[in-house]
Amino acid sequence: MNPGGIGSPVAQGAAGESEERQLAWAYLSRVVLGPCPALTALIDSVGVREAARAVRERSLPPILRAATERRRELDLAARDLETIRALGGRLVTPDCAEWPAWRMLGLAQLTPGRDPDGAVPLVFWVRGDRNLAELTERSLAVVGARCSTGYGDRVAGAVAGDLAVHGWTVVSGAAFGIDGMAHRAALAVGGATIAVLACGPDRPYPAQHDRLLARIAETGLVVSEYPPGTDARKHHFLARNRLIAALSDGVLVIEAGMRSGARNTVKWARRIGRPALAVPGSVDSAASAGCHRMIRDGEAVLVTCAQEVIAETTPLHLPLIAGADVPGARELRDEETRVLAVLPDTGGRWPHEICAATGLSPAEVRAALVALDLAGRAASGGGGWRRLETSRERHG
Amino acid sequence: MNPGGIGSPVAQGAAGESEERQLAWAYLSRVVLGPCPALTALIDSVGVREAARAVRERSLPPILRAATERRRELDLAARDLETIRALGGRLVTPDCAEWPAWRMLGLAQLTPGRDPDGAVPLVFWVRGDRNLAELTERSLAVVGARCSTGYGDRVAGAVAGDLAVHGWTVVSGAAFGIDGMAHRAALAVGGATIAVLACGPDRPYPAQHDRLLARIAETGLVVSEYPPGTDARKHHFLARNRLIAALSDGVLVIEAGMRSGARNTVKWARRIGRPALAVPGSVDSAASAGCHRMIRDGEAVLVTCAQEVIAETTPLHLPLIAGADVPGARELRDEETRVLAVLPDTGGRWPHEICAATGLSPAEVRAALVALDLAGRAASGGGGWRRLETSRERHG
Numbered sequence: 046m047n048p049g050g051i052g053s054p055v056a057q058g059a060a061g062e063s064e065e066r067q068l069a070w071a072y073l074s075r076v077v078l079g080p081c082p083a084l085t086a087l088i089d090s091v092g093v094r095e096a097a098r099a100v101r102e103r104s105l106p107p108i109l110r111a112a113t114e115r116r117r118e119l120d121l122a123a124r125d126l127e128t129i130r131a132l133g134g135r136l137v138t139p140d141c142a143e144w145p146a147w148r149m150l151g152l153a154q155l156t157p158g159r160d161p162d163g164a165v166p167l168v169f170w171v172r173g174d175r176n177l178a179e180l181t182e183r184s185l186a187v188v189g190a191r192c193s194t195g196y197g198d199r200v201a202g203a204v205a206g207d208l209a210v211h212g213w214t215v216v217s218g219a220a221f222g223i224d225g226m227a228h229r230a231a232l233a234v235g236g237a238t239i240a241v242l243a244c245g246p247d248r249p250y251p252a253q254h255d256r257l258l259a260r261i262a263e264t265g266l267v268v269s270e271y272p273p274g275t276d277a278r279k280h281h282f283l284a285r286n287r288l289i290a291a292l293s294d295g296v297l298v299i300e301a302g303m304r305s306g307a308r309n310t311v312k313w314a315r316r317i318g319r320p321a322l323a324v325p326g327s328v329d330s331a332a333s334a335g336c337h338r339m340i341r342d343g344e345a346v347l348v349t350c351a352q353e354v355i356a357e358t359t360p361l362h363l364p365l366i367a368g369a370d371v372p373g374a375r376e377l378r379d380e381e382t383r384v385l386a387v388l389p390d391t392g393g394r395w396p397h398e399i400c401a402a403t404g405l406s407p408a409e410v411r412a413a414l415v416a417l418d419l420a421g422r423a424a425s426g427g428g429g430w431r432r433l434e435t436s437r438e439r440h441g
Numbered sequence: 442m443n444p445g446g447i448g449s450p451v452a453q454g455a456a457g458e459s460e461e462r463q464l465a466w467a468y469l470s471r472v473v474l475g476p477c478p479a480l481t482a483l484i485d486s487v488g489v490r491e492a493a494r495a496v497r498e499r500s501l502p503p504i505l506r507a508a509t510e511r512r513r514e515l516d517l518a519a520r521d522l523e524t525i526r527a528l529g530g531r532l533v534t535p536d537c538a539e540w541p542a543w544r545m546l547g548l549a550q551l552t553p554g555r556d557p558d559g560a561v562p563l564v565f566w567v568r569g570d571r572n573l574a575e576l577t578e579r580s581l582a583v584v585g586a587r588c589s590t591g592y593g594d595r596v597a598g599a600v601a602g603d604l605a606v607h608g609w610t611v612v613s614g615a616a617f618g619i620d621g622m623a624h625r626a627a628l629a630v631g632g633a634t635i636a637v638l639a640c641g642p643d644r645p646y647p648a649q650h651d652r653l654l655a656r657i658a659e660t661g662l663v664v665s666e667y668p669p670g671t672d673a674r675k676h677h678f679l680a681r682n683r684l685i686a687a688l689s690d691g692v693l694v695i696e697a698g699m700r701s702g703a704r705n706t707v708k709w710a711r712r713i714g715r716p717a718l719a720v721p722g723s724v725d726s727a728a729s730a731g732c733h734r735m736i737r738d739g740e741a742v743l744v745t746c747a748q749e750v751i752a753e754t755t756p757l758h759l760p761l762i763a764g765a766d767v768p769g770a771r772e773l774r775d776e777e778t779r780v781l782a783v784l785p786d787t788g789g790r791w792p793h794e795i796c797a798a799t800g801l802s803p804a805e806v807r808a809a810l811v812a813l814d815l816a817g818r819a820a821s822g823g824g825g826w827r828r829l830e831t832s833r834e835r836h837g
Contacts, residue, residue, distance in 0.1 A: 196723060196725075199725075200724060200725075324724055325721030325722065325724065325729075325733060325736075325743070326721065326722070326723060326724075327592060327722060327723060328596060328720055328721065328722075328745035328746065329592075329595075329596075333721075334745075337721060337743055337745050340721075340736065340743045341742065341743045341744070341745075341749070346737065347721070347733055347736045347737045347743065348737070349724035349730075349733050349737075350724065353737070
């Protein structure tokens, strides 16, 4: 029915295969509309094209059948890709070089049963020219109350501006109040900023931020896991918050009421091992009550300026993936072998040291560390990266 | 030379002996002018009259000779007692029923070598009718910046007033700014308040607080470890801060610059096991910078209102005295035996439960618990008081 859809005859060869995979990702993204750990697991196991075929043909285990039933016949993949490209955007999938694999490790370590909404997103629908992986190399989320006060706006502007000046990408949710101030402050100093939306990347939400979102897309990125045209629904915001946390080295909250969505973003940050920081304010201000509660309860560290934010945040540092499944031993790629060779058994080395020792680029080192981490061959802790004993080594 | 001085012929008998001891305490208080762990140890060992004689006659170990040399010939004891009595005050010594022994345990557990300024005070020179031990039964220190802002004054007034309304005595240092606001707020609601001075109790310091101090003495207490007429010196303020902490169940800081004396009071609170609390404010305000630093560094817990202060503070709860010397077994007094009989071996009982179980008054129970604690026969923990095994019991 849809000539560009999955299963249609398309041009063969690498380019054709690549486009076919894009269509499969786009199709699945619209079928599940958000995080779906069971689908992620299926794709990991059989590949994206086979997963798309299985969904389409309903040859699925019951749990996945329920999750995909409602929209499995809806294949707007070609149209969605056309829409995003017409906006100067693209679909970023795990096949792409700019896929922020590094950033997604935090979500990948969550237990699907315990954190059903915490899955790694299938894809990112992206507006803007910048490379998503590069732009999130040193990034901080700055979020907070929609109903911010003059004080909160002033602090958000000062801190986000200082962070951007120091080369940090400011990640936020494009909402009214603190979010909007944070984006604007980064733009004002010519810094990088990323808006993560709870609706399709083509939908200006809130509508009054239409121009702001266009400006963000010009110099930074507007990203979403939802395909073009998707409306923002309540549960999308909670799922979106996990991506704000995952795409950042830490989450800073500037003003939050007791029931603020920013507190949800902090919960995600803590769950995936990112520092959570909060700015205090007047004890009379309801807009600071959530910040005070988080600091008091030990959920967030009190910070008062960009320098303190940076001091609490270590870029390129990933938490140890506790209890991750160790896949069976596989042949290591050349870069991975070289990285593994320079990792200590105890203590740790930082990525820039590994670059120096191996002669590999930061991007190559990162890719190798991610692969080694997922393979259970390396782990990061407070002192950098170290190699892990494999079970074969352990038993002789 | 001084007819009422130490060693002068005075009326014999109990009243005479009591007055003689008061004169000895008053004499020694003026000789050392502040904390002197070596003198405290000497008094503990030989009694106050013998200690006074030894100081007067220079029959002392070198360390004490140096500490007492300068003023040992100055005996204004009778005059000082006359001065304080003319002010409607008195000298409170460890001989007195109102000596806050309970409160002094925190200082008593400090190691003299490590905390030379942390000694238990020799005496309290006191203005006001209230009983010092009773007035510090449920007490909170509220301290902060001299150069407070309108915000700090407002919060100090609200929180100290709420604490006083709930029956807590507000302890502070009578300084400009937060201290003054805290005292005034307690007075305004008819609550109890104690000013701890770094000068003699007859000296209005600061001079502009003359009337405030007079009002505090009318319904609460003005106390000092320095004899009448003593000027406030810089090191007196640091020593005074330990008494503010020791006389309170917790220390609340409302506004403090980075070098505020309030941070010193918090250090004492932490050293003697009292909770330290701080109120946040605008990150732009230098007057809140010290509070933010203490919260950030984990030295103080963030609180925003009196309810949170009370939640963090447990009255009548003393930390376990780690490593305290256990004096040799002595005969227990009747009240002590009765209290010991109702203490559990594990878990704990609270003082009010012990009152109910023994039929003793709160004052008797407290006195007995202090004595049992010092004798190593009882200890307090998170769940109240429990009995300790003696070494004889332990070994069969």
